[in-house]
Amino acid sequence: MTKQIHLAAHFPGVNNTTVWSDPRSGSQIDFDSFRHLAQTAERGKFDFFFLAEGLRLREMKGRIHDLDVVGRPESLTVLAALSAVTTHLGLAATVNSTFNEPYEVARRLASLDHLSGGRAAWNVVTSWDAFTGENFRRGGYLAEADRYTRATEFLQTARELWDSWAPDAVTAADGQFIRPGGISTFHHEGKHFTITGQFNVPRPPQGHPVIIQAGDSDEGRNFAASSADVIFSRHSKLEEGRAFYRDVKSRLPRYGRSPDDLKILPAVTYVLGDTQEDAAERAAEIRKAQVSPQTAISFVEGVWGRDLSAYDPDGPLPDLEPDLGPGVSEGRAQFRGDRGAVAAKWRALAEEKNLSIRELVIETAAPQTFVGTAASVAEEINLFVQTDAADGFIFVPHLTPGGLDDLVDQVVPLLQEKGVFRADYTGPTLRDHLGLTKEPS
Amino acid sequence: MTLHLAVALDGAGWHPAAWRAEGARPDRLFTAGYWAELVVEAERGLLDWVTFEDSLGLQSSRFDAPDDRLDQVRGRLDAVLLAAALAPLTSRIGLIPTTIVTHTEPFHVAIGIASLDHASRGRAGWRPRLSARPDEAAHFGRREFPPLDVADVARIRRLFGEAADAVEVVRRLWDSWEDDAEIRDAATGRFIDRDRLHYIDFQGEWFDVKGPSITPRSPQGQPLVTSLGHDVVPYEFAARGSDVVYVTPQDKDDARRIVGQVREAEATVGRTGPELKIFADLVVFLGGDKARLDDLDGAALVSDAHIFEGTPEGLADLLVGWRDAGLDGYRLRPGVLPGDLSAITQGLVPELQARGLFRKAYETADLRGRLGLARPVSRYARAS
Ligand SMILES: Cc1cc2nc3c(=O)[nH]c(=O)nc-3n(C[C@H](O)[C@H](O)[C@H](O)COP(=O)(O)O)c2cc1C
Numbered sequence: 001m002t003k004q005i006h007l008a009a010h011f012p013g014v015n016n017t018t019v020w021s022d023p024r025s026g027s028q029i030d031f032d033s034f035r036h037l038a039q040t041a042e043r044g045k046f047d048f049f050f051l052a053e054g055l056r057l058r059e060m061k062g063r064i065h066d067l068d069v070v071g072r073p074e075s076l077t078v079l080a081a082l083s084a085v086t087t088h089l090g091l092a093a094t095v096n097s098t099f100n101e102p103y104e105v106a107r108r109l110a111s112l113d114h115l116s117g118g119r120a121a122w123n124v125v126t127s128w129d130a131f132t133g134e135n136f137r138r139g140g141y142l143a144e145a146d147r148y149t150r151a152t153e154f155l156q157t158a159r160e161l162w163d164s165w166a167p168d169a170v171t172a173a174d175g176q177f178i179r180p181g182g183i184s185t186f187h188h189e190g191k192h193f194t195i196t197g198q199f200n201v202p203r204p205p206q207g208h209p210v211i212i213q214a215g216d217s218d219e220g221r222n223f224a225a226s227s228a229d230v231i232f233s234r235h236s237k238l239e240e241g242r243a244f245y246r247d248v249k250s251r252l253p254r255y256g257r258s259p260d261d262l263k264i265l266p267a268v269t270y271v272l273g274d275t276q277e278d279a280a281e282r283a284a285e286i287r288k289a290q291v292s293p294q295t296a297i298s299f300v301e302g303v304w305g306r307d308l309s310a311y312d313p314d315g316p317l318p319d320l321e322p323d324l325g326p327g328v329s330e331g332r333a334q335f336r337g338d339r340g341a342v343a344a345k346w347r348a349l350a351e352e353k354n355l356s357i358r359e360l361v362i363e364t365a366a367p368q369t370f371v372g373t374a375a376s377v378a379e380e381i382n383l384f385v386q387t388d389a390a391d392g393f394i395f396v397p398h399l400t401p402g403g404l405d406d407l408v409d410q411v412v413p414l415l416q417e418k419g420v421f422r423a424d425y426t427g428p429t430l431r432d433h434l435g436l437t438k439e440p441s
Numbered sequence: 442m443t444l445h446l447a448v449a450l451d452g453a454g455w456h457p458a459a460w461r462a463e464g465a466r467p468d469r470l471f472t473a474g475y476w477a478e479l480v481v482e483a484e485r486g487l488l489d490w491v492t493f494e495d496s497l498g499l500q501s502s503r504f505d506a507p508d509d510r511l512d513q514v515r516g517r518l519d520a521v522l523l524a525a526a527l528a529p530l531t532s533r534i535g536l537i538p539t540t541i542v543t544h545t546e547p548f549h550v551a552i553g554i555a556s557l558d559h560a561s562r563g564r565a566g567w568r569p570r571l572s573a574r575p576d577e578a579a580h581f582g583r584r585e586f587p588p589l590d591v592a593d594v595a596r597i598r599r600l601f602g603e604a605a606d607a608v609e610v611v612r613r614l615w616d617s618w619e620d621d622a623e624i625r626d627a628a629t630g631r632f633i634d635r636d637r638l639h640y641i642d643f644q645g646e647w648f649d650v651k652g653p654s655i656t657p658r659s660p661q662g663q664p665l666v667t668s669l670g671h672d673v674v675p676y677e678f679a680a681r682g683s684d685v686v687y688v689t690p691q692d693k694d695d696a697r698r699i700v701g702q703v704r705e706a707e708a709t710v711g712r713t714g715p716e717l718k719i720f721a722d723l724v725v726f727l728g729g730d731k732a733r734l735d736d737l738d739g740a741a742l743v744s745d746a747h748i749f750e751g752t753p754e755g756l757a758d759l760l761v762g763w764r765d766a767g768l769d770g771y772r773l774r775p776g777v778l779p780g781d782l783s784a785i786t787q788g789l790v791p792e793l794q795a796r797g798l799f800r801k802a803y804e805t806a807d808l809r810g811r812l813g814l815a816r817p818v819s820r821y822a823r824a825s
Contacts, residue, residue: 021627029657031529031560055548057638057655064635064653071618071633071657073556074549080525081560083473103497103580104545111519115473115526135548137648170516172467175737177460178511183499195582198507200499202471202516294630 005385005421006263006392006434007412008092009041010050012400014058015332016366017269018069019289019398026400028069031081036401038082041089044408045422047433048090048121048210049082050232050394051075055099056132058331060298061307065331067295069400076108083116090430092121092212097150098128099136102157102193106201110162113204118429121210123232126151126220131330148219150192155211155227157188157195163441165203208440210430225251228262229436232394236266236369241389263391263434268369269398270377272406279371286398287366296358299365301328302335303342313358317350369393374406378414385420444760444798445770445812447535447720448483448785450476451494452514454777455724457502458738460514462730462777471518473526479779480527483534486786487800489811490535492568492667492772495520497541498577505588507576513738521553528561535808537566537667542607543600544572544581548650550607551614555659563660563807567611568667569682571604594674601678606645608666608682613641615663616819617653639821662816665808669722671745676706684814685718687772689746696721696766718769718812722746726776727753727784734777746774753788761798769812 011034012018019025027033038049053075058065075093082091091112095105105122113120126147133142142150169182187196213220213228224231225248235244249259271286273279291299293313301308305323322343329335350360370377384390397403415421426432453460453467460467469475483491499515501507520538527536536557540550550567558565572578578586589596619637626632641652667685670676679686686703690696703719724744731750735741742748749756760771775781793799805811 020625020632029559031562035529055655056651057653064633064638066631066633066635069632070638071623072655073559074552074656076522077525077553077556078560080522081528081557084477084526084529099546100549101544101581101583107497108519108522111522114471114518115522117472134649134651136546136650165516170468170471172460175461176511177467177513178515180511182511183515193582195580197576197580198499200496200516201518292630 002420003385003391004435005381005415006265007044007046007421008048008050008090008265008392008394009037009046009404010052010267010394010396011037012069012397012403013052014054014069014072016068016290016295017396017398018400019286020069021289021292022399024399024402026402028400029071029073031078033401034078034082035085037397037404038086038089040404040408042086044404044412045425046089047392048092048119048430049079050092050123051079051094053094053096053125054331055096055127056135056331059329060301061328065298067292067298076112079120080112080115083112083119088119088425088428088433090119090121090210090433091116092123092210094123094125094214096125096127097154098126098142098147099132099138102154102161103195103199105154106158106161106199109158109209110201110204113206113209114202118205118431120204120206121212121230121430123212123214124151124155124228125214129331148215148223152223152227153190153192157190157193159208159440160186160188161199162203162208164199165201167203167207170202206429206431206440210434210436221248221251224248224262225257226255229434230263230265233264233266236268236367238384238387238389241266241384242387245388245390260435261438265392265394266390267396268393269367269396270370270407270411271368272372272374272377272410274373276372276376279373283368283371287362287368290366290398291358291362293358296361299361300346300357302332303339303346305339311357314356317347317357317360374410374414378411378418381411381415382418382420443800444764444793445489445718445720446785446790446799447490447492447770447772448488448782449492449494449722449772449774450479450778451774452500452517454781455744455774456726456731456734456738456742456776457513458734459777461737462734462780464780465777467514470514471516476523476527477530479782480531480534480536482779482782482786484531486790487803488534488786488790489770490537490564490566490665490808492537493520493523493539495539495541495570496577497544497572497580498574505574521557524565525557525560528557528564531561531564533564533803533806535564535566535665535811536561537568537665539568539570541572541577542569542604544577547607547610547648548614551611551654552656554611554664555615555654555656558659558661558664559656565659565661566665566667566808568669569604569608570669571600573600597674601674603647605678605681606643606647610641610643610648610650612663612666612682613643613820614650614652614654615658616821617641618656618658619819619822620658620662623657658819661807661809662819663809665812665814673702673706676703677710679703679717680707680710680712683717684715684809684812685720687720687722689722690763690766691747693763693766696763696768700767715814719767720770720772721763721768722772722774724748724774724776725756725781725785726750727756727788728777728780730777730780742776753784753792756789757792757796760793761796
């Protein structure tokens with residue numbers, strides 16, 4: 001059976017994927033930028049618009065990282081404003097489960113769902129680092145091993161709050177604003193939260209907002225398989241994507257769920273050209289803009305854990321061994337893994353292809369997923385979906401705010417012609433767009 | 442000098458039976474459309490701003506605990522998100538949501554209100570409010586919270602002290618990016634000048650916050666901070682961190698006495714910068730339905746604020762009469778929505794305009810400017 005593709009738009013991030021040096025690059029904070037991208041996505045009949053979150057500015061070598069775009073709004077606030085200038089587009093907020101409390105997050109998401117008429121989604125992320133914790137009263141108290149026990153309990157608690165109002169609790173008739181029994185008292189007692197009382201927002205129009213998950217570890221995948229409606233994944237290559245897809249979908253039966261209950265949407269980028277060569281040329285230019293000489297050095301510093309500012313970005317990698325101590329980067333998942341192994345891989349690649357520092361970083365740290373003509377990109381998108389490397393994609397543009405204009409104008413119509421992407425919305429809610437038909441509880 | 446007029450929006454209006462009034466739309470209270478109609482009407486009436494109430498528990502007829510009443514409006518939307526959803530639908534009116542500083546992290550508040558200021562192009566304000574309800578604390582489960590004894594002044598001072606710290610953190614975060622921090626300097630590859638971003642390094646008894654904000658400085662720099670007070674301790678809280686204080690005089694003499702107390706509070710805390718703007722809160726019924734609603738509710742309405750019943754002309758007389766007690770303006774709490782709001786915009790406002798006491802067009806696009814408050818330079822900006 002031909003699968004229908006799901007598409008989402010990611011507002012450009014605070015990392016080097018976003019090219020700020022381009023003359024077309026607009027404000028990362030002005031509301032018009034958000035409006036433009038959201039309305040473009042809605043014009044393209046996308047499933048949803050997505051905002052990431054980071055609750056502390058990134059640092060390198062103990063100072064605020066200044067080479068990438070810096071500065072973002074509070075996700076839910078901007079999405080609420082966007083609900084007024086869009087009519088069908090889903091609105092997805094990344095909200096951390098470590099530096100928030102269930103009562104508050106549940107009521108804010110329920111509020112967004114009401115304000116948007118059933119279009120809210122929550123990307124439950126679990127960053128737990130003490131660095132971010134310095135901005136919050138609880139500080140960095142969470143052990144890494146606890147990040148998903150807290151996230152799981154957090155989400156469970158939020159669901160209890162949403163369920164505590166009957167769908168028909170508000171009657172506003174016969175002298176009763178709330179019907180008797182319409183609001184029940186919640187009691188939650190667990191490792192992370194012991195709370196009781198009454199929730200103060202009516203049950204959201206979608207029942208529960210759509211739940212997105214973006215972790216990659218074994219625990220993260222189980223959390224998604226048990227609890228999420230959508231996975232935002234990093235596995236954007238065909239083979240890798242298929243393996244991830246198989247792995248995650250095969251976990252669903254354990255939780256009594258079927259493959260259709262969880263959509264897998266990798267983050268992807270794209271570059272269009274009039275011909276394949278033209279697209280490849282543009283793609284190379286974009287990669288160069290994404291990795292300035294300073295950014296190249298900064299990446300190698302992140303992996304090496306050392307100050308390498310004296311090195312020439314157009315010269316070879318330093319002859320030094322990486323310092324595997326605490327590292328020089330804070331607030332980025334990127335440099336958290338096994339830096340020794342990454343350094344060895346980079347050195348081997350640089351030697352094999354005789355790459356300078358900048359060339360190496362361009363090759364490894366600026367991946368592009370779909371590069372080609374509108375027709376070939378549409379073909380490829382469809383191939384990924386029909387061969388189970390994905391159920392659709394979250395597109396990350398490199399330009400603010402016009403970075404998805406040509407995708408929507410040129411590629412989406414081709415997908416619609418193929419009959420693999422909706423020509424129009426068929427329902428008002430995000431659950432409708434995603435084909436999630438079961439009433440959540 | 443002309444008057445400033447704000448309106449406080451809450452549920453179906455400030456009478457607990459307002460949802461049962463003629464013309465009420467209780468079935469729409471949780472939709473964006475209901476609020477959009479109200480705020481667009483308030484903007485048509487050239488009002489200074491609207492406030493949105495909020496709480497972290499169900500509304501109650503008691504101040505210290507929930508009640509079991511199902512015959513009054515229960516449930517509400519998050520005020521910051523509600524205000525944000527209205528920002529693109531309006532262009533001049535100020536939008537001032539409430540947040541509960543006792544439980545909400547100041548960091549989250551700071552970025553939420555700054556984002557509202559960005560989305561509204563400089564029309565955001567904030568009303569910090571504290572919660573004294575044990576049941577609300579139990580929704581968070583983070584702290585012991587015994588019932589509040591109103592005679593326990595020391596505890597009340599501590600709660601306000603915590604709230605004052607929250608306001609201080611929020612204000613520092615709003616200043617933590619200097620206006621010209623973004624440089625986009627291709628030659629050096631730098632997007633920002635990090636010397637113009639600042640750690641706030643707040644350390645206090647209740648929380649520590651490092652900073653800087655994740656959100657660039659907003660159009661107003663410092664969105665308008667407004668707080669409600671009924672006594673010296675909250676007046677001192679306002680004097681420390683607010684731009685506007687809402688007070689609840691019962692008559693003109695009371696207004697004069699309260700204005701005196703507010704000025705004294707400013708001296709006590711050593712306020713620097715512009716004086717607090719003092720707005721009197723009034724519950725207003727301009728359509729004559731109060732008696733019927735009192736009947737429906739089973740008791741006469743009780744309020745912390747003076748309750749006015751009458752005509753727009755009568756209300757105009759009162760506003761003019763009390764003004765020279767030292768008030769800068771009023772925040773009207775419509776008894777019934779939308780009826781009493783349209784009576785304000787279509788009855789009271791023309792009446793005041795005819796007396797030369799109210800604007801005929803908005804003077805400024807931003808909210809601070811409307812009160813004659815300049816856009817402050819970041820406290821962290823180095824003199825250069
Ligand atoms: C594609 C993707 C996007 C993510 N976006 C965010 C984000 O915006 N904010 C955040 O705090 N964490 C983000 N994360 C981090 C994850 O939510 C998660 O906390 C982290 O990956 C650790 O979990 P894991 O060990 O299961 O990977 C993202 C992860 C992935 C894979």
